[in-house]
Amino acid sequence: MAFSAKRGSGGFQPLADINVTPLVDVMLVLLVIFMITAPMMAQGMKVDLPQARAAKPVNPKEPVVITVAKDGRLMLGPDEIPLDRIVEAVRAKINGDLSHVIHLRGDKESSLGDLVTLMDALSSNGMTHIAILSMQAKHAKAEAKGAAK
Incomplete structure (x- = not known):
């Protein structure tokens, strides 16, 4: 002082x-x-992890995949399901686990409104872990070239 x-x-x-x-x-x-x-x-320490025959992945849950077609049809996996039954079908598939990830695949020519309606129906029923899938641009170009041939 x-x-x-x-x-x-x-x-x-x-x-x-x-x-x-x-x-x-x-x-x-x-x-x-x-x-x-x-x-x-943040990086942590590099270690050689031991091998185990009974080892399982940390998150073994497969995502639920919902596809929105051009004409608005909804497919839950290989099955076509109407919009009014999609929430029940997804809930049955995830066995009540609301933290389960749901993947939405929409055709690029499908209506955005169909996708938003589906997302609204799922999220209003507690299923908030929703991911919208897309394709990388280089793969899309290659696929478009293959379709043109």
Whole structure:
């Protein structure tokens, strides 16, 4: 703590100003240290994992795939299902596990409204883990060239 040179009734009075320069220096050093060490901490340590015959994948659940055709028909896997029964069919397929992932595949010429209606029906019944599938552009071009031949 610094003391001022003012003389009052009791001698020197303490100066209540904070010296900011050392504080800024320490904060900048800590910032640099954290910037350097943070990427190392995220990677973790490389190890050789042992092999096991009974090992299973962490998430063995297969996603439920719903396909929306050009004309609005819905396919749950290989089976065609009308919109009014799709929620019951999906619920039966996931066995009540609402955290199960549902993949929506829509034809590029299908109506966006059909896809939104389907998503609304699923999410309003608690099935919120929905992913919309697409194809990578280079594969789509190759597929389009193959279809043109």
